Amino acid sequence: MAWRNVARNRRRSLLTGGVVVFGFASFALAGGFMTQSLEGLRDGTIRSGTGHIQIADPAAFAPGADGSLEHPLRQAADVEAVLRSDFDVADVLPRLEFTGLLTNGSRSVPFVGVGLDPVPEARTMDHPKTLVEGRWLRDRNERAVILGTGLASSLGLKVGDTATILATTRDGTLNAADATVAGLADLPIKELDDRYLATTLGLASDLLVANGSVTKMVVVLGDTGRTGAALRRIQDNLKVRSIPVAAKGWEELAPFYRQVRLLYGGIFGFMGIVLVVVVLLAAANTMLMAAAERTREIGTLRALGTRAAFIRRLFLAEGIVLALAGCVGGAILALLLRVVLNHSGIILPPPPGATHGMPLHVRFYATAYGAGGVAMLATLALASWIPARRAARMPIIEALAHV
Secondary structure (H helix, E strand, O other), X not given: OHHHHHHHOXXXXXXXXXXXXXXXXXXXXXXXXXXXXXXXXXXXXXXXXXXXXXXXXXXHHOOOOOOOOOOOOOOHHHHHHHHHOOOOEEEEEEEEEEEEEEEOOOOEEXXXXXXXXXXXXXXXXXXXXXXXXXXXXXXXXXOEEEEEHHHHHHHOOOOOOEEEEEEEOOOOOEEEEEEEEEEEEOOOEHHXXXXXXXXXXXXXXXXXXXXXXXXXXXXXXXXXXXHHHHHHHHHHHHHHOOOOOEEEXXXXXXXXXXXXXXXXXXXXXXXXXXXXXXXXXHHHHHHHHHHHHOHHXXXXXXXXXXXXXXXXXXHHHHHHHHHHHHHHHHHHHHHHHHHHHHOOOOEEOOOOOEOOXXXXXXXXXXXXXXXXXXXXXXXXXXHHHHHHHHXXXXXXXXXXXXX
């Protein structure tokens, strides 16, 4: 009966169904795009060097700490052994962070440097994939550097050139070391590209007279979703062994990600509210008009002994039929638009501070489609409730006499 009532007034039902179709498609595409953007930002944050978990001296995580050898990681070998024994850990990346000056003999430019183990870095991080010239570092002891294209350009350095690195040791002595430029990396963030220098742990240790010390251990997990459980387990294992270090997860170390997530949540939440209100008003108008036009019909049904509860259920069922039909049409439209957008070649503008845009690509997320369906069903059910209640409470005599 609900389906036949919906089909009776095709024009009004099609208009309301069209609103539901576009509302569902907007929900599905916007939700999928937001989820994909946040996942991309999350994975990019992790693979850009942050990792899933970082282990360092507690003082190194204090506000204003520069990550230098002022707070080296104590018992680094024991920490690495604990990390590698955890079943969720895929790789452990030791880091020696420092700052200094890079000079070509006539000009000096400040840099933010990191000494690393090149082999696991190439397996798990994105910086080796950003090389536009030259090659990545070969081993822990190579006397070579990777420079951001902005830093290399400011000094006129090219692959194969020799540059001098100046840095201050832990006791305040200025030290220098020569290194060959092995490769140039085009990093997406301009400020980082203008200051980025990566070298091997061996060269960084010699330059800083670190005697093998590191400033942190970066942990890469096999599954990002298990970061919380792995972090708690690692903290417990380090505490049991009385190793005085601190461990933090990637989300705590990435305030930018949290800010973007809040921003996206606000933007798409507002859009969702607007869509729900538009669909609610359109559906409520349809159902109120249907109830008004069928007043005598409702009175006849009541006179024949139909219960008020059945009238309410009938109108609610009509709303749900419209919602289901609209959701099916919306899903088809969303999938078609997804194919068109993914093959459009549209390049999104770069985010603030970045230099490269990304191609528009909308992935399929069943959760987004499910959320759209739930939102449309709830909205149509709510829009149907008021006319259903009004129709069910209508006095039979007044309904039969209605013109």
